[in-house]
Amino acid sequence: MSADRQDLTTFRTDRPEGAALPSVGEVLAERAVRLGDPEVLVGGAALQAPVRWVHVSDSDRVAPLLDGGELLLSTAAAWSGDSAALRALADSLADVGVAGVVVELGNRFSVMPPAFVAACRERGLALIVLHREVKFVALTEAVHRRIIAGQLEALQERQRLHELFTGLSLRGAPADTVVHETARVLGAPVVLEALDREVVAADTRDLSVAELLAGWAARSRAGVGLTAVPVEARGERWGTLATLDAPAHPAGTMTVLQLAATALAFSRLADGPGAWTALAARELVSAVAGGQHTGVDDVAARLESAGLPLRGRVLGVWVAERADAAAVAAALAVCNEIDGLHARGAVHDGAGVFVLSSAEPVPTAALARVASVLPAGLAVGAPAANVPELLASVRAARLLAARLQPGELRRVDDRPLTRLVTELGADHRLQEHSERMLAPLIRHDDATGGDLVRVLRAVVAHPGNRTAAAAASHLSRSVFYQRIALISDLLGADLDDGETLAGLHLALLAAAR
Template identity: 55%
Template sequence: MLRVADVLALPAVQRGVPTVLVGGRALDAGVRWVHVSDSAAVARLLDGGELLLTTGAAWPTAPAQLRALVAELTAVGVSGIVIELGARMPRVPEAVVQACASSGLALVALAAEVKFVAVTEAVHRALIEAQTEALRERQRLHDLFTALSLRGAPADVVVAEVARALDAPVHLENPAGEVVAIEALRVPVSEALPPPGAGDRDRVPVQARGVRWGWLVAGDGPAHPAGRATVMELGATALAFGCLADGEGAWTVLAHRSLIDDLLGARFAREEDIAARLRRLGLDPAAGIGHGLVLHTDEAPDRIIARARAAGVVAVGSRRGADVVLLVAAGAGALTDAIVQRVSGGVPAVLGPGADDVLGLFASTRAALELAGRSSGSHGPRVLRVADRPLERLVSALRDDRRLQAHSEQMLDPLVRHDRDRRGDLLDVLAALVAHPGNRSAAAAASHLSRSVFYQRLAVIGDLLGADLDDGETLAALHLALLARRRDETRTT
């Protein structure tokens, strides 16, 4: 459907030197036809959506009658009034202007004479072209979303295509209001996500066979040739086919995995964007103390999340390699070892430091991942806490300080070059030493070396570094350097 503004831009109308007397949002009214009449009783001949072209030759002159005429035209739903000025009506009566302004009806005056038939033909031709373009665009989108369905495209791909078609932010949410996928385009995610249940958004249900799996929601955007509702319905149909094929659980996996990946990969420009997505999954970083939690387990993340909720713990989680990574927060009180073990199901768990914002959760989760990588296969406590390890806390706190990396490079460079050039294991031997500072027999066993070979390696390390490995301060500095190095290795992988 054309808009009044589109009609005014046509050359046939421009030749009449149009002046907009009532415009603004009224110019966005749809025009489905043009009707030419000077009759004051024309309203009874109209069905709505017509743009009235008139000279006003048979219109009354009394202000009350003119206001009544405009009221009748508004009531039947005309798109606007275009009046050609002339000897009978040299200027538009003020009563007509005021009545149109009050009712939000577009009003345009033509200063020069035009052929109404030429205007009618131009509008009708433009309407046919618009309808043809709409049909072409509907077919293109139908082919696009059908192809996505047949290929088994995941929900986030479908949502992204809907957003690109509408040139507007689009997100998919389940019945609980949790955001499954979002494509915000040029808008910050925190702005593209309204509070759950908020109105003033285009929403279409994603449903099939009597089951509603969620809603596809679009923000403000331009008109679409095929109609915004048509685009969204085609996208919702593709999403429903995906649910029929993969099950509703695939949405939960996607929502949690994409958020964990974006957080740990630092794929966000604003903290609030991640915070908004977390809140839609039930975890508000600012509402309490959150932690990163890493479990070395083969169990499916959704089962762990369900167990966490049963224990009163809010959790968002996803698998990363051999581990399950979760962002957790206790509803009330602290995360005791007993609660953590209930969540983990008894498998070894590593809990990062407490955090009350997105960057804190980012650092907490990375610290837990780094400690989990070093403690894998050990027979220590079932719950390891980064907060119980002072150097781990320090490395986490200085996560982006260039001086920490410089300290690591300065301390360890001779060993790094030795291991690289000779395919040696001095860094591993040093790690075993700092892990068992008071028990070199245990350190040798952890290195899988005999005591004599282990002591030989220590002698080489001491010579290369020019350091006394029996000095506590030296060992602490080397331990800090190793932690910083391994943290950087974890970040790059």
């Protein structure tokens, strides 16, 4: 038969990826196949094999003419009836990677020989018999038409994806945007990790953060269930882009990842080596300090995937108001010099926020070195032994940071009123106390553009030291004392009375929340 002619060329045709090819099971659903009354003798997982082409042959020496991925159609007219020969035939077909075998009964065999069936089952080779005669040419045309349509769809989809990711590169899209687009295209979770397996950016899709990122480093090393490609350029590798259990995509999952990895490489080259680190830190700080998380497990997974270990560690949060990205970077450089300290920091809501994990509480001398490179004072949250304690310490640290002067270093543990206000949270009685005590001053400042509330903050921050309070208010002593007198008159209170001062301090802290 012409289908059996010797192919003398050594060239192979380009093979589309499996996503563009029908499986053996899908081919069986074609009308041209169903007309033959097909019966699956060996199926299961074997029916998932992709069909690259259809080959028609009755020879039992067809295997050397095949290239893998073909669905073999045969009447078995030239097959031997010997069991050993049939097993050898099944082995030869499986060895070259045939997708499956379809045999039309009635010409050579009325039933399929058990030896051939058993051999196909042992090798996981799909075997289907047709109980009625069909036109092989019609069946071949139907399958080839489907294959070509799939290839065309794959080419069109690849072109669309090429335009998508090229556009992201030309617009200078950051890495997290590329990751989100990749996850959208694949309909599956996508993770970008650095070489040390710390997560740079992730899109969880339908999974929770904890489900995707918990134990990420171990999962990445194992590679089970992951499809991954390197992110690299100019001979340098920076990380890996991986997807988890992605469904079949017309262009092929690997093609999508490779195009995305190229866009990420361009982004990395344009933004510099610090871009990924800064991005990961922003995501973490937003979760911890901004409440952008779904719970303790979410935050725990984020911390560990960012390289901040939890078990047996002291967790903490530091806050410095008015710290820009450069100041945060300078502070992190100092943190890197402190033994046993892992720190991540970013600008959040106008403040530099640092999340850390350390082997031991950080010594005061080391904290002072960090504070010395920041434009405002450094507020040190209460040490935390677990994630709930860490999250609870954030508000107190932010409250304290708002009241510090440049170069000043304070621990929340040393500020009992700040901790009290934080622990009371949204208690309406605290808010009512604040509004009742400060209302006269707020009305005055609103009406005159005054600064009485600011002056009162300086007074409670420096009790018993009016010189320091005046300096903190940036007022001359004479003007400062005029403000003090006006505050006392408006409130009808003695600012030298300890209980009154404590009440006002509490009101100011509550108002700053």
